[in-house]
Amino acid sequence: MQPLKGIALKLVSLSVFIAMASLIKAASETVPPGQAVFFRSLFAIPVIVLVLGWQGNLRTGFRTKRPWAHLFRGVMGTTTMALGFAGLARLPLPEVTAIGYAAPVLMVIFAALFLRETVRLVRLGAVALGLAGVMVVVWPRLSLLSEDPGSAAGIGAILVLTGAVTAALTQVYVRTLVRVEAAPTIVFYFSVTATLLSLLTAPFGWVWPGPQLMVMLVAAGVLGGIGQMCLTMAYQYADVSVVAPFEYSSILLAIASGYFFFSEVPTLQTLLGAALVTLAGLLIVWREHQLGLKRGQARAQMPR
Numbered sequence: 001m002q003p004l005k006g007i008a009l010k011l012v013s014l015s016v017f018i019a020m021a022s023l024i025k026a027a028s029e030t031v032p033p034g035q036a037v038f039f040r041s042l043f044a045i046p047v048i049v050l051v052l053g054w055q056g057n058l059r060t061g062f063r064t065k066r067p068w069a070h071l072f073r074g075v076m077g078t079t080t081m082a083l084g085f086a087g088l089a090r091l092p093l094p095e096v097t098a099i100g101y102a103a104p105v106l107m108v109i110f111a112a113l114f115l116r117e118t119v120r121l122v123r124l125g126a127v128a129l130g131l132a133g134v135m136v137v138v139w140p141r142l143s144l145l146s147e148d149p150g151s152a153a154g155i156g157a158i159l160v161l162t163g164a165v166t167a168a169l170t171q172v173y174v175r176t177l178v179r180v181e182a183a184p185t186i187v188f189y190f191s192v193t194a195t196l197l198s199l200l201t202a203p204f205g206w207v208w209p210g211p212q213l214m215v216m217l218v219a220a221g222v223l224g225g226i227g228q229m230c231l232t233m234a235y236q237y238a239d240v241s242v243v244a245p246f247e248y249s250s251i252l253l254a255i256a257s258g259y260f261f262f263s264e265v266p267t268l269q270t271l272l273g274a275a276l277v278t279l280a281g282l283l284i285v286w287r288e289h290q291l292g293l294k295r296g297q298a299r300a301q302m303p304r
Helices: 003-027 033-042 045-054 067-088 093-100 102-114 121-142 152-177 183-204 211-237 240-262 268-301
Strands: none
Touching: 003 033, 003 067, 003 093, 003 211, 003 240, 033 067, 033 183, 033 211, 045 183, 045 211, 067 093, 067 152, 067 183, 093 102, 093 121, 093 152, 093 240, 093 268, 102 121, 102 152, 102 268, 121 152, 121 268, 183 211, 240 268
């Protein structure tokens, strides 16, 4: 294990993903979400192939034992991506980032439901705290007391929150898939599936991008591929409990990008909600770390 390298790769992936989201948000005024998914997925594939070649895994990287499982994962992941991109067109970047933090919190619930994982008091409390934080961010957009509860921002909040649900379901499913498939293989087939599925949205309003817009969309795809591979490699160099807490530094990057590129100033509710969800996520990571230590001690004490 090389924890510092793992942390560095995690921070690079977060920076790259925020840059990608900023490009998608800038393009969303003209480009529909389905077309954005197409460019994001298609131009990530060359990056993945290059990394597989660099690692010497080209011969084995495309082999799969469960093609239908990859298809299902691809459908779920494509849905998540499309919902997130549609939300970016309607909400400030920091809000989208804060609501997206619901995914790891919801993942605890879904892991208990579908994987029969035991969820004790600490994690239940963290889940409740995280969901409360998400509601702090979302509620002003959805409140029936607001002047326009059906506004674009309200719809955007629903889209991003739904995307967090599908993201959590996808992550739970990937946890079963990684037992039999390599991480780069999963990323590759997801990108291929998302590219093909996004083509189905072409009859519903795709536009022909000009040179500047084309550069933005291609760059978003390349950055998405780089970010995905950096994230995958981060967990090869460091334990999840070491790397995962740095996920929440992305809110700082999102605030900076939103302010400098889109003149977005985060509201007090967004900052408070993001802080609560961050605290909940850190509690879950801490609890997982403690349980990991206990399991390690128990194994060490077993007779050989």
